[in-house]
Amino acid sequence: MVAKSKAAEMIPTRGEKRTFKNDSALExxxxxxxxxxxxxxxxxxxxxxxxVKRQNETMTSQLHKATAAIYPGGHLQERALSLxxxxxxxxxxxIRQIYEAIDLGDLEHQVLQL
Numbered sequence: 001m002v003a004k005s006k007a008a009e010m011i012p013t014r015g016e017k018r019t020f021k022n023d024s025a026l027e028x029x030x031x032x033x034x035x036x037x038x039x040x041x042x043x044x045x046x047x048x049x050x051x052v053k054r055q056n057e058t059m060t061s062q063l064h065k066a067t068a069a070i071y072p073g074g075h076l077q078e079r080a081l082s083l084x085x086x087x088x089x090x091x092x093x094x095i096r097q098i099y100e101a102i103d104l105g106d107l108e109h110q111v112l113q114l
Contacts, residue, residue: 090114 072080087094094114101112 070077090097097114098112101114102110
């Protein structure tokens with residue numbers, strides 16, 4: 001168990017009020033600073049909450065973009081994408097390159113680099 005320092009013991013927790021019968025100046029000083037500390041902690045909590053929300057929104061957005069790229073229109077790529085834009089970009093030799101690159105004996109999915 002970690003022992004509290006004397007300063008930490010003097011700071012009141014929420015809802016707790018310490019009294020200093022002998023020194024009202026010290027009581028005011030501690031109350032003032034405790035209020036400032038609690039205000040700073042509340043501000044920090046709000047900033048951390050906002051940062052977590054921002055990170056969550058960013059991650060959600062990235063996941064939606066990845067899903068849209070993998071499943072365009074909610075369908076498999078081969079059902080939604082046409083060969084024509086690829087032929088336009090890579091030219092008439094694309095079909096021959098694909099034919100030469102694939103292994104017709106392999107029945108698994110194949111990744112081709114053209």
